[in-house]
Amino acid sequence: MESAISARGLTKHFGAAVALDGLDLEVARGEVFGFVGPNGAGKTTTIRLLLDLLRPTGGSLSVLGLDPRHDGPTLRRRVGYLPGDLNLPARLTGRQLLGDHAAVRGVDLGGRVDELAERFDADLDRSMGELSLGNRRKIGVIDAFAHRPDLLVLDEPTGGLDPLVQQEFRALVREAADEGRTVFLSSHVLDEVQHTADRVAVLRAGRLVVEDRVDALLARLRRAVTVRFSTAPSPQAFATVPGVVSVQAVEPDGVRFELEGVAGPLLAAIAPYGPLDLHATEPDLEDAFLGFYGGGRG
Amino acid sequence: MSDFIVLRRAISDRRRWLIGWSLGVAGLVVLNIAFWPSFRDKADDMNEIIDNMPDSVKSLVGMGGGVDPFSPVGYLSSQVYAFMLPLLLLIGGIGVAAAVAGDEERGLLETSFALPIRRRRLLGERWLSVMALGGALCLVTFVAVLATARAVDLDVGVGSLWWASASAALLTWSFAAVSLAAGALTGRRSIAIAVASVLAVASYVVTSLADAGIGAFRSVRSLSLFTHYDVLHSLQQGTPPWSLLVLVAVTAAALGVALWAIDRRDLRAG
Incomplete structure (x- = not known):
């Protein structure tokens, strides 16, 4: 089956600094894939390359069989993204932001937003400037999942969420996986992904150190x-x-x-x-x- | 697909800004023009003061180039259109255009750029919002000047005012486009503001000093955008087509650079 994400020798330099150094990565469709590494390992760089927010210095990258650089809008229509460092416009309410994003995506979400807001106890009607970090992140989670994308790219997704909400988040990830969607989950701690991921890759200093099934990795941990x-x-x-x-x-x-x-x-x-x-x-x-x-x- | 969501949101986000700036610009216009009757009546005293000014100073305060400040058109030009209005419009226009880079710098565009919309489309819609807001301010100016001029019996034609306001809009758009381009090239708000502001100030000084007859500046006069914002000419005979063309061309070129630049670099993560 075609890969959801396929990277070959993916390299990214920022001036003299090497953020990614020849990354090879295969993520199968329908898989929950954990992408783990210490801060500064290159996780966010990889994620931003997937979305064409960054341009690679070298190597090749295919996401859902498409080229992020040239098929950007077509690809991103099928992707849900939660940034690690989530900044949302303070003046807008969650409902306004999610409405705008649905309109740009050209989708009618029906009651999906309210359903997710209820599950996460998210306040959609207060301006985001008034919300706590955790409550803003709930809006980000809803934004990533609401349109039922084929690929979910979630960067440090549970940071700032309380344990009950984290539990609900994991359930949502499992549901997405059960529906055949691919989930790419990054974290600086294994603990965050080990409950949800099928496979895990560990990144360090821009290179893949190890890639294995979670249970096999835990056995060696x-x-x-x-x-x-x-x-x-x-x-x-x-x-x-x-x-x-x-x-x-x-x-x-x-x-x-x-x-x-x-x-x-x-x-x-x-x-x-x-x-x-x-x-x-x-x-x-x-x-x-x-x-x-x-x-x-x- | 997106029904100009980005444009609509950018304008809607600036509703209060637009109301505040409209009131400010209109207020200053009204205040300046309201002095017309007393200014006209004291023409002899004032003439003496102005005649004693060096040409370069006269030019810098909008009274150079053979302007008769006691004619209705000369008064409007020197008191509103030559300095005060472009200053306000440029501060507003450059600020709104630079806000795109500011949003990128603060990470506010991270989720927008991850949507199924091309970067150029997103930047293009933001640019349309800059044009709409700048145009709206010029329209407010036009109405405020017209109404106040009528109230204080300052004789100026609607067509003249229309040309002067249109020139002001074009000047605002051209420097705003420069700001947009600098922001799109660098992703930095401070650079977007600095580049456009420095160019605007330099352009104003070059045109003013060239008009005052200072030789060194005469040779570069036509390169200055303020030279093509020839408001006295606009008020007297309409804006010269060549000036319109230059302002439109600079705006289009800067916009072209912005759209090219945003599509070829890494975006800032905030």
């Missing part, structure tokens, strides 16, 4: 787990537990594990010692992937 006991056992007791990369005692009465892969063996190993509390943190992407993949380029 290294994270820190700290367990508290009433009386801490010796760290040596866990040194040979599968998946445990390193282990050390932390004061008071705790043990900190660096864990890779599934957590089952570790949980079984600590259970006899009567753990009181367990806290797992996802290390940042640099630590999680780049160390794991031999430091990437760095």
Whole structure:
């Protein structure tokens, strides 16, 4: 099947700075694709190239089988976009903005806007200058989804949204995927995309570091787990537990594990010692992937 | 497809701006013309003052070039059309045109440029809004001058006023188009304002000093846009076709540069 997004050697320079350095990327139609990387990795640059807001320095790019540069309006009619840094005109209400955008797109949204506004508890009738960041972002989410585009390009979509709204957002992404739409989701943290994406690509310094299915990637993800006991056992007791990369005692009465892969063996190993509390943190992407993949380029 | 949504929204966003500027421009016009009867009655005293001014100063304040400031046409030219009105119109026109780059700079065009509309179409509709707003201000000026002139018995023909207002509109559009082009080339509001303003001031000074007979400026006089905003000629005999053509050509060329530039560069993310 034809790809939703196909990039070959995609390169973007801003003066002397290299934002994208020969990116190869294939996103299948109907797929929810997570695009993850630390800030400044080139995620937003890639996204803005997809929409022809930027022009590539080199390489080729095809979106929904079209060339963003030459088929711009035809392509963008089929795309919904939520920018990471969303700036909306302060004087307009959400309803006015969404009405304008529907008119430019030439679509009649019927009750779709109100339906989405109700789901997200979005206020469409106050000027956007009066809305909080999170409430403005809800308008942005509605703008991206309302016309049921074939491709959704969402840059750091849940930033500023409260947990309940994030949950609703994930449901909306799944619905879009169930309807056969493609979702391209970027984030600087894996956590934001791991619940929704089928596959994930990790970008660093303008290059793709790793691309895999989310479950396969999570299985290889290294994270820190700290367990508290009433009386801490010796760290040596866990040194040979599968998946445990390193282990050390932390004061008071705790043990900190660096864990890779599934957590089952570790949980079984600590259970006899009567753990009181367990806290797992996802290390940042640099630590999680780049160390794991031999430091990437760095 | 889009039914000029961008144009309609750009004008609707400037409703209050238009009302405020219309009141301001009309107010200054009324105030200036209202002094006509007392000015006319004190012609002898005033003549002495004006005669003692150096030619270059007379020219800079719109009383050069053999203008008789005590004739109705001379008074209108020096008090309204030569300096005060173009100053206001250019500030307004350049500001509105530069706002396109300002919107881009603040990231407000990010979602608009992601819509199924060509960049040129979007910029073109914004330009039409600049023309409509600038034209509306000139129309307001025309009505205000006409009404006040009638009220204070200042004898000037409707056709003369029409030509003078049309020239003012063309001058405003030409510098606004320069501002639009500078903004489209750079995506920066400050540059859009600076380029058009510096050119406007330079043009005004060149034309004024050339008219005052300063040799160095005479050779470049015809390159200055203000030379083609020959308001005294417009009020007396209508605007010369050549001047109309120059102003229209500069506007069209600057617009062409803007449309070319916006289509070939990266857009600012805000």
